[in-house]
Amino acid sequence: MGSYIAQSDIENIFGTDNVAKWSQLDNDLATADTSRIALAITYAGETVEDKFRNSRYAIPFTGTISQKIKEWCAKIAGIWLYSNRGMRDTNAEGNKFQDMKENVEKEMDLYVAGVRRLDAEKHDGSAPTSPFVVG
DSSP states (O other): OOOOOOHHHHHHHHOHHHHHHHHOSSTTOOSOOHHHHHHHHHHHHHHHHHHHTTSSBOSSOOSSOOHHHHHHHHHHHHHHHHHHTTOOOOSTTOOTTHHHHHHHHHHHHHHHTTSSOOSSOBOOSSSOSSOOOOO
8 A cells, every 4th residue: 555645635635733633632732643644644545545446447556646546535534534533513514524525435436437537557457456365
């Protein structure tokens, strides 16, 4: 699994202060917990790879990473940091990032289905893109 984004990619979407706050489990600390941010980045990359496993695209993604893949990973990582801190919105709309999460998933589905195309290396069929058992 490759890291497709950096902390700054998440901050560009959600803001530096939010990412720092969401990364901390201790409300008294104002600095970012880079270990939790790294975990969120890994989670996001694995989530996107899992979505595209067994598709027309080679996993892991290599070469110049599409801006679309970076955007998905940054949004997934930010939402992971927000929701795994235990924060709950009390407004009538519920989790304010639920719509963003659903939109990312729907958009990835369009690419997996071939409705849209990524600028990414295609899977050539010579090797599996997911685990397999030889019996």
